[in-house]
Amino acid sequence: MTGGMSIPPLPDGWRDQVRQAADSFGTPLFVYFYDAMEARLAALRAALPDGAHLYYSAKANPNPFILRFYADRGLGVEVASLGEFSTASRADVPAGRIIFVGPAKTDEELSAAAAAGVEAVVVESVTELARLARLASGDAPVSVALRLDLGRSGGRLAMSGETQFGMNAEEAWRVLGSANSLPSLRIVGLHTYAGTQQKSVEEVAATCRALMEQAARLQEGTPARLTFLDFGGGFGTPVRARDPSPEWSGLRAALAPHVAEYRKRHPWTVRMAFESGRFLMAPAGILVTTVQDVKTKNTRRFALLDGGIAQFGFDDHYRGTRPPVIEVLASADVPTRAPPGKATLCGPLCTPADRIASEIDLPPLRRGDRVCVFNTGAYGLTGNPGLFLGRGFAAEAAVTANGIHLIRRRFTAAEFTALTVPLHAAPGEVT
Numbered sequence: 001m002t003g004g005m006s007i008p009p010l011p012d013g014w015r016d017q018v019r020q021a022a023d024s025f026g027t028p029l030f031v032y033f034y035d036a037m038e039a040r041l042a043a044l045r046a047a048l049p050d051g052a053h054l055y056y057s058a059k060a061n062p063n064p065f066i067l068r069f070y071a072d073r074g075l076g077v078e079v080a081s082l083g084e085f086s087t088a089s090r091a092d093v094p095a096g097r098i099i100f101v102g103p104a105k106t107d108e109e110l111s112a113a114a115a116a117g118v119e120a121v122v123v124e125s126v127t128e129l130a131r132l133a134r135l136a137s138g139d140a141p142v143s144v145a146l147r148l149d150l151g152r153s154g155g156r157l158a159m160s161g162e163t164q165f166g167m168n169a170e171e172a173w174r175v176l177g178s179a180n181s182l183p184s185l186r187i188v189g190l191h192t193y194a195g196t197q198q199k200s201v202e203e204v205a206a207t208c209r210a211l212m213e214q215a216a217r218l219q220e221g222t223p224a225r226l227t228f229l230d231f232g233g234g235f236g237t238p239v240r241a242r243d244p245s246p247e248w249s250g251l252r253a254a255l256a257p258h259v260a261e262y263r264k265r266h267p268w269t270v271r272m273a274f275e276s277g278r279f280l281m282a283p284a285g286i287l288v289t290t291v292q293d294v295k296t297k298n299t300r301r302f303a304l305l306d307g308g309i310a311q312f313g314f315d316d317h318y319r320g321t322r323p324p325v326i327e328v329l330a331s332a333d334v335p336t337r338a339p340p341g342k343a344t345l346c347g348p349l350c351t352p353a354d355r356i357a358s359e360i361d362l363p364p365l366r367r368g369d370r371v372c373v374f375n376t377g378a379y380g381l382t383g384n385p386g387l388f389l390g391r392g393f394a395a396e397a398a399v400t401a402n403g404i405h406l407i408r409r410r411f412t413a414a415e416f417t418a419l420t421v422p423l424h425a426a427p428g429e430v431t
Helices: 014-025 034-047 064-072 082-090 107-116 126-135 169-177 201-221 251-265 278-284 413-417
Strands: 029-033 053-057 076-079 098-100 120-123 142-147 185-191 228-230 271-276 285-297 300-305 326-329 341-346 355-362 370-374 395-400 403-408
Touching (some): 014 029, 014 285, 014 326, 014 370, 014 403, 029 034, 029 278, 034 064, 034 251, 053 064, 064 076, 076 082, 107 120, 107 126, 120 126, 120 185, 126 142, 126 169, 126 185, 142 169, 169 185, 300 355, 326 355
Parallel strands (some): 053 076, 053 271, 076 098, 098 120, 142 185, 185 228, 228 271, 300 341
Antiparallel strands (some): 029 285, 285 300, 285 370
């Protein structure tokens, strides 16, 4: 326990499972618990309005096994790049259950989404809409949702208001009024996303109400009949000390009368959807590191780990002042150990920024001890600079009902080097 936060709910025996995974696959290592993923999904579904659809946001953790887990449980997948789209396809997620978002889609991405027949391409601007109409060449029209900037934002990262995302209501009005001029497209709905790590039911509910209000106005003044509304997500969940810990169970009741009224007036809107990544995955994952060295410098004790900001928290800039939840798994049974003391946990990178936790109470640490960093199931492997200093990316393992499985091996510096052009290239290739 660190900074007043407790270890998130995990299956019985998780410590032995972590030790086994680390011994088998090495560290640094991400370990994901399917039971915990199942519990988070059940909690979120219970908080959403009756009949709401849910998309898993691939950006949070795009491992194909994770995508397959959620697809098997009825979720769609939200992707934001051709790479994520390819990963979802590799995970056997049908294209008709994928929405493709992102503010700067390339022609290649738009063409791929159109050709595959995704559930919807979320279009960010009038010019992107025109590009998609030109690129769409199939027999069936491409389904489109317009990303609407509601002028409101919230959470840790604002993704509405004065940002690069979406179009305003006036632009959407013009698009919907002239939709018949784009026969290769079929505008099916609206999408919005206010921001990440929202802090309260009221923040999310206000965004939902605002989107329903705009959808109603747009359909009153244009021929549009919108079958799809995506309210986004941003369901906050604590990751570090002093992070808010919102209770989302009240969202269903807060939205129920508004959803009922909207559906009464617009019965053709058959899909109301939400997105989630961090809420579902963060508490279900542990970053496991190994102590490489322990030293005391002046009066301060440092433990040097084989994992750090290359796997977790690179963009936070807290330098350990807001530590995550930490637990130490000793490398050997010791009958008596000295009392806890202050320690600073640092990763292996040649920068003072590589600091996970600063001056926290921990038992005496020794080389070989495992240090578990909790709430790291989201934005770990792909959200941090794994290739800085040629360290490579950590491996990933999953604990399922059938045992402990390696689901992505470590990506090494040697493999990264192999991608470069040979140093002794043929004349004219490299100058």
